[in-house]
Amino acid sequence: MQLIKATNKDVQVLLEIEKTTIGLKTYSGYFQEEEIKKWISNDIVYIIKNDGKIIGSIAYEIKNNDHAYISGLVIKPEFRKQGLAKKATVKLLEELKNYKKIDLVTHPDNVDAVKLYESLGFIEFGRKENFFGDGESRIIMVKNK
Numbered sequence: 001m002q003l004i005k006a007t008n009k010d011v012q013v014l015l016e017i018e019k020t021t022i023g024l025k026t027y028s029g030y031f032q033e034e035e036i037k038k039w040i041s042n043d044i045v046y047i048i049k050n051d052g053k054i055i056g057s058i059a060y061e062i063k064n065n066d067h068a069y070i071s072g073l074v075i076k077p078e079f080r081k082q083g084l085a086k087k088a089t090v091k092l093l094e095e096l097k098n099y100k101k102i103d104l105v106t107h108p109d110n111v112d113a114v115k116l117y118e119s120l121g122f123i124e125f126g127r128k129e130n131f132f133g134d135g136e137s138r139i140i141m142v143k144n145k
């Protein structure tokens with residue numbers, strides 16, 4: 001598996017990956033080119049490749065020297081339930097090993113995501129209603145060193 005840093009030439013690729021989540025109340029994706037461009041310019045966004053195929057994306061934002069925020073994880077539907085999200089997240093955490101605090105948000109009904117993060121040492125820190133302005137609540141999960 002490879003994590004390849006996305007640039008502006010990858011906007012369409014990322015849009016295609018994000019579009020696979022349209023309609024899910026458990027994930028708030030970026031469905032506009034401009035949103036993706038802004039995301040790439042602010043965060044470290046990776047395209048995940050496995051066996052030469054693009055299978056998803058994973059991203060983080062550096063908040064400060066001690067704190068990184070995982071800002072996205074999508075595996076395309078046809079590649080799910082094969083342990084690939086876990087593998088990609090393990091790789092990302094290896095890159096982020098010097099950060100004292102890593103956090104993320106996920107929907108309380110996103111069972112696969114919650115289990116995945118718990119299996120990697122994240123714990124529920126709290127909840128926020130209407131986190132993304134979509135009327136849905138989110139669990140804040142944190143992994144501290």
Ligand SMILES: CC(C)(COP(=O)(O)OP(=O)(O)OC[C@H]1O[C@@H](n2cnc3c(N)ncnc32)[C@H](O)[C@@H]1OP(=O)(O)O)[C@@H](O)C(=O)NCCC(=O)NCCS
Pocket residue numbers: 021026027072073074075076079080081082083084085086087105106107110111112113115116
């Ligand atoms: C959440 C998401 C990233 C999980 O991706 P995934 O690649 O399916 O995740 P994994 O395969 O690593 O793990 C999911 C489950 O598959 C299981 N699994 C792993 N390998 C497997 C295999 N070979 N056969 C069957 N099941 C397997 C895992 O054990 C896990 O099950 P569990 O939760 O019962 O333990 C994916 O569903 C997704 O992209 N959803 C839409 C976007 C989203 O919600 N992202 C999360 C944002 S916080």
